[in-house]
Amino acid sequence: MQAISSSHVYPKLFVLIVLLLCALSWTGSVDFIATGYLNDSIVDAGLAFGSARLMNAGVSVLQSTTLSIQFFGGTSISIGEVLDPLNDMVEDFSTVMKYAIGSLLVQKVMLEIVRTSFFNIVLTLSGGVVIGTVLYGAARYQLIAFKTFITFVALRYLVVLMALLSGMFGQIFLDEYIKKDLQALEMAQSNITELDPQPVIPENLRLELEADIQSRGAEKKILAQEIAELETLSQEKAQTLEKYTSEYEEYPLSQRYNLLSMSEEVKEAAAQKEMAETEYKIVVQQLAAAELRQSKLDAEISTLERQLSGESSGFFEDVGSAVSSASKKLIQLKNKFSYESLKGTIGNATDSMFNAIVSFVMRSILFPLLFLYLVTKLFRMIWNIDLVKRMQQTKGRTTSPEYNY
Template identity: 30%
Template sequence: MSFDPYPPKIQHPKTRNILVISILLLVLISWLGKLDELSTEYIDDSLVKSTVAFGVARTLNAVISVCQSLTLGVGVANVTIGEVLNPVNNLVEDYASLMKLAIGSLIIQKLLVEIVSDTLFKILLSVSGAILLIGFYFKSGIHLNFLSRLFLFFLFIRFSLAFVIIMNSFVDQAFLDEKTQDDVEALSSLSHDIDTANQIQKISVADNKTLSDQLLQLNAEEQSISSLLKKQHQLREDANDSVNKADENIKNAEEKLSLMQRLSDKDLSSLKSTASAKKKSLQLLEEQIEELEENMEAIQERKTYIENTLTGKPNSLMESIGMTVSDSMSSMKSLGDKFNAFSMKDKLEGAINGILNLMTLFLLKTMILPLIFLFALSKATKLIWAIDIREILTNPRAQGNQH
């Protein structure tokens, strides 16, 4: 007595042949490993891009952290860079954390692909497929459903992850990759711009410090010269009084002598020699005072120039005119770099959308889409699992003729 509910004569040969060819093709694809190769290539490429995006985030975070300690001065106004950069820096830190998750997800996917592409799973799929093929040609077909579901189980394990990754790669390349690349390049450019602005600001701060040091030195020199001038002026007054007194002594002596006596009198000659020496000393003091006053004037001019430069005021009529003309676009040239802070603020505010887009794109391509495809594939597998393979292999016409 036969327990085969579906004798060979009622099996549908054409359907059976299609199933046989399909099973053989699936086993062959499993051994060739082309799907594994494609999925691994996509994961490796995604890992590179994710690592680059994470590196850009860390670089941007480091650059912003450095810039947060700087303060820009424009005239009498101060702009604290930390106030401008804090919101963006917090968002960049969240973005970097998300990139860690994305990279971790890709590494897990790659590891799982390597596991299911191992020879063991290829053998299990091949053996289950061979047993199912044997079941098609043997009289006892009562276990065909079990064998087909066993083959389907190993087929799901062997190909589901590779299929999900490949489907994800199609969506990524068609819709997401170009946008992701543009946003990463924009963030990289922003990092470079901030770093450049930071270097410019460092130079500006260094220049200001140099000018401030020079101003302190000039103040000290001015004080020293002022003190020396005070002493020289006092000496000049004393020397002038001494010369006047000497002239008066000569005049008094000449009044007591006749013309002939004046020519031969030794005391008068001595008075004249003394007066001449005192006049030379007075002249030397005048020259020293004049030189000191010139130095004082030069120091004061230099001080005025430095003070105007530090406060952003013009140092000449032409500079004043130039400032008035260009005031609508920027202040004077010495403040041009500082105005970059405000344009940088606009760039940072614009970068927020880019960072949010990148967070969404990487979350979508590395976690959400794979889960969606895996869920859809599992649903499809469950539907296939519910199919009775023996009904597919049954020939309705033959069964009708039998009745």
């Protein structure tokens, strides 16, 4: 690079360009636009990362269940088997989002650094030195001053240019897709955490459920009458037991507990008391069994009514909890619809994550890599130094035996 002298360039035009670059750096007019683009990108990446973590939490909750889905024909599949691929995809997506957020934060920090007063002062001083060497013909110092000024200008505006190009490219080509992907991710996350599909009950199955409810209702009425009769009978048996117990206890203790001198009257009273006690216990047991059956019928009727009305007891239901053959068929039908819904949700979530990965990689990773590439090339062009080779040489020297103490 040749030295800059007044005989080869127009000094006034050169001074004007330097002053404009310095003034533009101090005004920071383009910095606000670049900062806005970065902030929007960080918000989008944060929303995507948050949706992924919520989705991961929902998947973990579903995977914590050990339920196997049983379909018509006896085939079954574990929920964990269905959700494992999605869980792996969510983990990979979260990792990419971490890198994307980190890259965007680094860009923002770099932008804040080149916006500082200190950097602007250094840039202005280097510009003043260049102007001085041009105006006063200090050709000996022109080259180094020009290289220094160009280096600071490149650092100052390449960072801003990178953010602007990334933001403009995203706004023109990616923002629409990113918004759709974020909406799809939010919907997929909501679907996973609140999965509650309800199939349309076929008419024949509905009739079977209604018949089950009616039969249990009829049995419950008969059982209620039986319970009432058993309650009346138990009261009678209790009174009979109390009567024979009182008659037996009227005899002296010496006659009741002395088997050798026990009279026939005492023996007959003891037998009557024992028989009354046995009959009372039998009636009490029959009453308890009838009441237990009544409670079971109430629970079965409640379950059938819930299934008939479409109320959900969870994403998947265990076929073993069915209370009738019709109930079992409905649970299998619901599980089939739930499985199909889950598959659709997984497919939509996977597609959305793939699309979001591509968009965020292009916006927040490829542009910074392009920036680093341009910086290394510009540095080599200005200073005739290959930063990559110099770093490799430095690394080789630091790891050689003579540098290991």
